[in-house]
Amino acid sequence: MGRPEQPIDPGRGPLEQFAQRLRELRAAAPGSTYRAMAARAHYSASTLARAASGREMPSLEVVQAYASACGADPEAWTRRWHRLQRDVTGAPARSGPRAAPLPYQLPADLPDFAGREAETAMLLDTVLDALDEPDRRSPIVIGITGGPGLGKTTFAVHLAQRLAPEFPDGQLFINMRGFDERRLAPETVLRQCVRTLGHPDERVPADFDELASAYRSLLRHRRCLLVFDNARGEADLRPLLPGTPGCVVIATSRGSLVGLEGAQTLRLEPFSPAESLELLARTAGAVRVAAEPVAAAELAEQCGNLPLALRIAGARLASRPQWKVGTLTERFRDERRRLSELEAGDLQLMEAFSMSYRALEAGERLVFRRLGALFPGLDFGPLVAARLAGIPEADAEDRLETLVDANLVESPGPGRYQMHDLLRLYAATRWIAEDEPDDAARRLLAWYTGTAAAATRLLMPDWFGLDVPALPDASVTTARDALHWYERERHNINALVRFAADAGEHDYAWRLAYAAGGHCVLMRHWQSYASSGETALASAKRTGDAGVAAALAVNLAEAYTELRRPDEAVALLEDAVAHYEGVRDAAGLVQALCGLSHACVRRGRVDEALEHARRAYDNAERAGTPWGEGSSLCAIGRAYAGEGRFEMALKMFRAALDRSEVIGNRWAQMRSFQVIAETCLEMGDHRRAADAYGSALALAGEIGDQLSEGRFRYRLGNLRFDLGDFAGAREEWRTAEPVLAALGDPLATAVRRRLAEGAARVPRPVGRHPRRLPA
Numbered sequence: 001m002g003r004p005e006q007p008i009d010p011g012r013g014p015l016e017q018f019a020q021r022l023r024e025l026r027a028a029a030p031g032s033t034y035r036a037m038a039a040r041a042h043y044s045a046s047t048l049a050r051a052a053s054g055r056e057m058p059s060l061e062v063v064q065a066y067a068s069a070c071g072a073d074p075e076a077w078t079r080r081w082h083r084l085q086r087d088v089t090g091a092p093a094r095s096g097p098r099a100a101p102l103p104y105q106l107p108a109d110l111p112d113f114a115g116r117e118a119e120t121a122m123l124l125d126t127v128l129d130a131l132d133e134p135d136r137r138s139p140i141v142i143g144i145t146g147g148p149g150l151g152k153t154t155f156a157v158h159l160a161q162r163l164a165p166e167f168p169d170g171q172l173f174i175n176m177r178g179f180d181e182r183r184l185a186p187e188t189v190l191r192q193c194v195r196t197l198g199h200p201d202e203r204v205p206a207d208f209d210e211l212a213s214a215y216r217s218l219l220r221h222r223r224c225l226l227v228f229d230n231a232r233g234e235a236d237l238r239p240l241l242p243g244t245p246g247c248v249v250i251a252t253s254r255g256s257l258v259g260l261e262g263a264q265t266l267r268l269e270p271f272s273p274a275e276s277l278e279l280l281a282r283t284a285g286a287v288r289v290a291a292e293p294v295a296a297a298e299l300a301e302q303c304g305n306l307p308l309a310l311r312i313a314g315a316r317l318a319s320r321p322q323w324k325v326g327t328l329t330e331r332f333r334d335e336r337r338r339l340s341e342l343e344a345g346d347l348q349l350m351e352a353f354s355m356s357y358r359a360l361e362a363g364e365r366l367v368f369r370r371l372g373a374l375f376p377g378l379d380f381g382p383l384v385a386a387r388l389a390g391i392p393e394a395d396a397e398d399r400l401e402t403l404v405d406a407n408l409v410e411s412p413g414p415g416r417y418q419m420h421d422l423l424r425l426y427a428a429t430r431w432i433a434e435d436e437p438d439d440a441a442r443r444l445l446a447w448y449t450g451t452a453a454a455a456t457r458l459l460m461p462d463w464f465g466l467d468v469p470a471l472p473d474a475s476v477t478t479a480r481d482a483l484h485w486y487e488r489e490r491h492n493i494n495a496l497v498r499f500a501a502d503a504g505e506h507d508y509a510w511r512l513a514y515a516a517g518g519h520c521v522l523m524r525h526w527q528s529y530a531s532s533g534e535t536a537l538a539s540a541k542r543t544g545d546a547g548v549a550a551a552l553a554v555n556l557a558e559a560y561t562e563l564r565r566p567d568e569a570v571a572l573l574e575d576a577v578a579h580y581e582g583v584r585d586a587a588g589l590v591q592a593l594c595g596l597s598h599a600c601v602r603r604g605r606v607d608e609a610l611e612h613a614r615r616a617y618d619n620a621e622r623a624g625t626p627w628g629e630g631s632s633l634c635a636i637g638r639a640y641a642g643e644g645r646f647e648m649a650l651k652m653f654r655a656a657l658d659r660s661e662v663i664g665n666r667w668a669q670m671r672s673f674q675v676i677a678e679t680c681l682e683m684g685d686h687r688r689a690a691d692a693y694g695s696a697l698a699l700a701g702e703i704g705d706q707l708s709e710g711r712f713r714y715r716l717g718n719l720r721f722d723l724g725d726f727a728g729a730r731e732e733w734r735t736a737e738p739v740l741a742a743l744g745d746p747l748a749t750a751v752r753r754r755l756a757e758g759a760a761r762v763p764r765p766v767g768r769h770p771r772r773l774p775a
Contacts, residue, residue, distance in 0.1 A: 008054040018084045019054035022066060026052070029070040035132075041065035044128040047166050057084070061165050103170040103196045106227065109161040112282035115275035115307070116155050119266060123159055126264060127248055131166065139241060140248040143257035146268035147407035147420065148352040151307035152252040153229050155268065160227050160250055167248070169222040172196060178232030179254060179355040186239040189228070190215050193240070197222075208239075216243040223247065232359075234259040254356050256405045267407075270420070276300035276310055280325075283314025288325055295326035302332040303342070304422040308349055315344035339425055353426040356408055363389075367399045368408055369434065371419060372427020374441045376499040377492030379418040383475070387444045416488075445500055445508040448493065450474060452515035455482035459707070462667050463518035465587075466551055468511045479706050483743045486519040490528060497532045506539035510552060517555055522707070523745075530559035550579040550588060554595050561599045569599040586623035590616045594635040601642040609639040630659035630668055634675065646683045650676060670699035670708065677715070690719045710739035714751050721754075730755065 005023065008016045026032045034045035041048060043065050051058035051066055058066075060081050067077040123142055130140045142159075144152050157173075164171055172193060176184045184192075190211045194204055197218040205211045219242040226249045231237050233255040241249060251257065257265050271279065280296055281289040289296045303309035313332075317323060332338050342349040357365065370388040371380070386396035400417050403409035410418050419427070450471025456463050457470055458479045476482045486493075493516045500509035513536030520529035533556035540549040553572040560569035573596040580589035593616035600609035613635035620628030637652030653676045660668035677692035693716045700709040717732030733755050740748035 005049070005052070012054075014084055015057065016054040018080065019052045021080070022052040022063075025067065025070050025072055029072075032070050037066070037069035038128075038132075041069040044131045044166060046131050050168075056168055059165050059168060102168075103172055104164075105173040105196070106160050106164060106171045106225075107157050107173060109158050110154060112279070113154065113158050114279040114282050115271050116151075116158070116268075119155070119268070120159060120162065123264075123266065124162060127163060128166070131248075136245045138245055138262055139243075140245075141241060141260065141263040142248070142250045143260055143263045143265035144250065144252045144268065145255065145257050145265055145407065147423065148254060148356050149306040149308035149349055149422070150268040150270065152254075152268060154307065156227055156229060156250050156252045160225055163225055163248065167223050167225040169224050170197075171225040171227070173227045173229065175229045176231045176236060178230050178236060179359045183232060186236050187211065189236075189240060193226075194218060212239050215240075219247055220244050221246070226250070228252075231255075231257075233257070254359075254407050256407070270305035271300075271307060271310065273297065273300060273305065276303070276305045279307060279310045280314050280317075283311055284317035284325070288317065292325040295324070295329045299325060299329045299332065302329065302338065304420055306349070306420070306422060308347065308352060309342050309422060312342045312344045312347045312349060315347060316341075319344070335425055339422070339429060342422075349422065350426065353423065356406055357426070357430065360402070360406065360408075363391075363395075364399050364402050364406075365430070365434075367396065368403055369427050369431040370440055371409070372424040373431035373435075374444060376495040377489075378495070379412060379416050380492065381415055381417070383447070384444065385417075387447045388440045390440065390443065441499075441503060442505065442508070445496065445505060445512065447471065448489075448496055449508060449512045449515055451476060451485065452493065452512060452519075455485050456515055456518035458482040459522055459705075460518040460667075461703075462665065463521075465591075466511075466514055466548060468515045479704065480743055482519075483707065483745070486516070486523075487744050490516075490519070490525065494528055494532050497535050501535050501539045506542045509539035510536040510543070510548060512536075514552060514555070521558070524562070526559050526562045530556065530563060533559055546579055547583070547585070547588070550576045550592070554588075554592050557595050557599060561595070561602050564602065566599045566602040570596065570603070573599060586619050587625060587628060590620045590623075590625070590628040590632060593619070594631050597635040597639055601639055606639055606643040609642065610636065613639055626659040626663045627665065627668070630656040630665075630672070633659065634672070637675065637679070641679055641682065646679055649679050653679065666699050666703050667705075670696050670703070670705070673699065674708075674712075686719050686723055690716060690723070693719065706739055707743055707745060710736045710743065710745065711747060714740070714747060714754075717751075717754065 008019055008023075026034075026037070034049050037048055038045040043062060047062060048066055048069070050056060051062045058081075060078065063077050063081045064074040067074045127140055127142070130136060144156050144159075146152055160171065160173070174184070174189055174192060176189060178184075187208050190208075191204055194211065194215050195201060197215075199214060199218060205214055223246045224242075226240070226242070226247055228237060228240055228249065228251045231251050231253045233253060234257055237249075237251050237253075237257075237260055251260070251263075256267075257263060277289060277296055277300060280300060299313055300310065303313055313328060317325065317328060320327075328341075331341055339350050357368070360368065367385050367389050371385060374388055375384055377384075382393050382397040382400060385391075385400055386393045389396060389399070391399075397415075400409060400411075404411045404417070408419075408423060410420070412418055450469060451474045453464075453468045454470035454474035455476045458476065459482050476485050493512060497509050497513045500506070500512065513532040516532065517529060520526070520532075533552065537549060537552045537556055540552050553576045557569035557572040557576075560566070560572070573592050576592040577589060577596065580586075580592055593612045597609040597613040597616065600606070600612060613632055616635060617629060617632035620632050633652045633656035637649040637656065640646070640649040640652060653672055657669060657672035657676070660666075660672055673692045673696035677689045677696060680686075680689035680692060693712050697709060697712040697716065700706075700712060713732045713736035717729040717736065720726075720732060721729035733751050737748055737751040737755065740751060
């Protein structure tokens, strides 16, 4: 139960009489507690109770809601309210000492406001619930933060207008201009507030502390809503917080406001696609947007789902009824002019960005510019900023955190950062305008290329046939480091390969793609391998190095073969074979012929595959290269397996194993045992497959290849399970799972699933198994 209402004397005047009638109305309505009424009226219980307190003039909206919540006719109570207003000569009741007119300074809510429904509901509930707390001793403070263009002011005004009826003593709105040259200092804001609240000019204190005290005293008995827009940060807001619980403060800032004591902060994000389309429909016209849904969705994406950019785009369409939505979309496709296109009247996205940019120190501006102009990836760590700016990593991290606090850079996770697309474009314009040419991009490309080379050498030591030096101080020192680095940076590497090629840095383009190719093969990221490989091959051709181009063509052909594009693979490989024959490069010729054999197997032309593989063997034998002989024998074995001649295939694989043992290449030995195991599985010979996997596992342990070790244990576990050795299977899986999980291999999920199923799972029939390890 709520606390009992204080008695009132209806004989004291019309205000008390009106309040008594409201109480009688509530008493006659069954179950109409103030809390129950609040749920129906959408006003807080305390606001409804004050309307019937007899101490202040309630607003018409509150009276209408009160009557509706009690099941009465709102129109009848509207007439009663107007009579009351005449009876009290139109002056609102006083809830505290007041000599000046009540301030109602809120700007109008936008008639086409869209989106932010969840945020609005959440903050309304927060404020209304807090207002109903009887023991609250401090003001309610809401901080709305976010980068430029996210609509912080628009949202704050919308929220404040929804809350306005809760604050009968007035609403103040002050633009603090925290990020331009006309910034209002806290002292200036305090003076403005105390004058607005009725303090005579001649009595406004000169001393800052006395001024703040007078401000808090004026608010002590008032229930006011205070909106401080565009604050610089916490330091500017602290002196403006009231000292008593009757007021609510809404503050907006491009800073984080995380240090503002007692504040609940909400960081605005870009709109969802649905919210973006809603705003476009309200500003440009619902019929136009509905008529071109694909173009409208693209326009929203081009605007980065930023409310300000969307509002500008909608305004431009509204002022140009002859344009289609697609007309503006086509203009926006040119990124170089997109920001300049995002202007409509006094709405300018570029100026919104510039205000935040000008507030930065020179070091932060440099990092911001170079990230936008020279880093094409999705997200990045401090080392990227360090290489671009030519500063230590610790300094780069400090500058990035400052950019995060300014909402110009986002931090999706510890040590990772990203930029909004439109902010990236803006940063690039500032780079063009302010930066002198230097080696920043080359420093970044050299770091990525050297780190990729170091990582691949840890994962596949026999990968490199072309010269790509590893970075001596690379941050990756173990296979685990290498895998984690690649999984984090894989998409960035693809973007950087394209960036290098577009910038004319063709040596970096092909070297980076080649260095990262080993990881793509290991993890079977064939699409990434093909995408970067195509760019790398084009760059190699631009350098005029036919040998590099041929080697990259062989690699790209492997990706095409695995992607079921054997015809394209064959075309590349035939050109590579012709090149190697022309320059009498036996090693290159063997590799190209082995690739050609594999592509022919995928085309279903086993006879051609055998011919190419045997030709590769003959060339390797003449050149006296056991490594080439082993590769050729494996190619012959794959061709035999392709037509179901598994015993002949095994014979070739064992011969390849012999060659790798002769030269002491344990990596090649391990891979030979792997293909032997896979072929035995194709034959349904589980025991021989288990023996081969066991040998491959031992070699993986010797050379420190943890990834292969974990994968082989998973396969051995499956084999032992199918052979009825359930305890042995669980032991292999239990050993494999932490290794694969630590390395980030998706196969760890399959291992956990097998462990969960355990012996309850019926062994699979002995027969054909998938030939390749899943990746």
